[in-house]
Amino acid sequence: MIKLVRVDHRLIHGQVGFSWTKFLEANCILIASDEIMKDDLKMTAMKMAKPNDVKLVMKSIDDSAQALNSGVTDKYKLLILCESVEDVYRLAKKTNTFKKINLGGMKNREDRKQLSKAVHLSTEDIEKIHDLINDGYEINVQLVPDDVATDVQKILP
């Protein structure tokens, strides 16, 4: 069962490793990222950041979609993490296993505008979000479980 799909450029960190996994009672985290599979240092950091009693699987976006579609993930209470809107968009287009997306943190970049405390989006990101909403996705902004979730449409320009 997929408990949450989250976009967070830091992937696993304190808010995710402790607050979200505990709140969701997740027992498995899937990091869907092509970038991380090429980055040993980051993979090590993710293994360190995960809670002891939670399984961590890291896969490319294609392999992640394949795993989700095959049903092997069904037995887990799964938290899926993507680094960017672009990545979650690619994942969503390859699978039909979730309909909600949580926006956690997207770092500031030159081509991105700040839309809330931790959410920075480029024009392309915003187009992709509109496209996902048209596909029936519910997308909200929420940093930690304690915060109120805001519908992303309320902050989009």
Add this chain to the structure above:
Amino acid sequence: MKRMVIASHGEFANGIVNSLKMIAGSSADAIEVYTMKPGDLADEYAKELEKVIQKHPNDTYIILTDLYGASVCNAMLSLSIYKNVFVVSGVNLNLALALLLENSQIDESYLQSLIEESRKGMKIVSMQAIENEDF
């Protein structure tokens, strides 16, 4: 109801709560903080806290202090006579966070297990061989 108190020499306790807010959000606002200033008597704070504890016999108080055997910890020691009070020394962020996020009832053996788990957060950090798990 669980009530957390963090007590320290100087601003350490405020710093922990500040970090907890960043990681866990507003639930950390409920933590009571005592920061002993030079010239303060921690016993006086302990007496004030005792009055509050007596008014709430059904709440579980977890008092996290900094240095074992130092004056803040020693002042809180007198409160450990209450069945619903646990005094802990050597607080670290791992333990404070684990307690904050814990919703189940906390008894002594469970608190002990959280302490053991939190100790594991203190270690020499190094690159580990990556074994990527699969489903």
